[in-house]
Amino acid sequence: MMKLDMWWKVYFWLYLALSVIGAFGLLEFTPLKPADFLGLLLSIILLIAAFAYVHKQKKSLKMKQWRWLFWIVAFFFLEKIAEIYFLPKDIVSTYLSFLQTATPLTDTQRLFSWLISAPAFYGLYKLSFKK
Numbered sequence: 001m002m003k004l005d006m007w008w009k010v011y012f013w014l015y016l017a018l019s020v021i022g023a024f025g026l027l028e029f030t031p032l033k034p035a036d037f038l039g040l041l042l043s044i045i046l047l048i049a050a051f052a053y054v055h056k057q058k059k060s061l062k063m064k065q066w067r068w069l070f071w072i073v074a075f076f077f078l079e080k081i082a083e084i085y086f087l088p089k090d091i092v093s094t095y096l097s098f099l100q101t102a103t104p105l106t107d108t109q110r111l112f113s114w115l116i117s118a119p120a121f122y123g124l125y126k127l128s129f130k131k
Contacts, residue, residue, distance in 0.1 A: 008054045011119055015050055018116060019043050026103065035101045042076055045069050046120040053123030063128065070128035073121065077114070084110065 022043070026036060049069065052060050061069075083091075084107055093100060105113075 005054075008119075008123075012050050012054045015116065015120060016047060019047055022113075029103050033101055036103060038076065039101065042073055043117075045073055046117055046124060049124035049127055050120040053120075053127055061127075066124065066127040067129070070124050073124060077121075080110070 023040060026032060026040065029036070049066070051057065083096075
């Protein structure tokens, strides 16, 4: 169990470093759109959740608050999957323009981002629901 805790801490610091690099990368695409700020907010939520999970800070927020954050992150994650893989390309630009981003990410880059965020999302899940 001690070794697993160490890997979670290593993951947190790598995730933090990649998030900071990504945040600075966003500055290249100014002016940012509301969806870019939303993505940044969701990244911050996942960072806080990863920190709380790694450092056993479950009491930092109430379980109900963690659960709200979990469902917010899950909703926007599922929305982005639907946008990329299932919805016609013009739906977002026509009806959901507030969800368009200024960052031109390929599907591969977005998938990599999701894979990197998956353990943080797992930590958020564990904080949100009883064992």
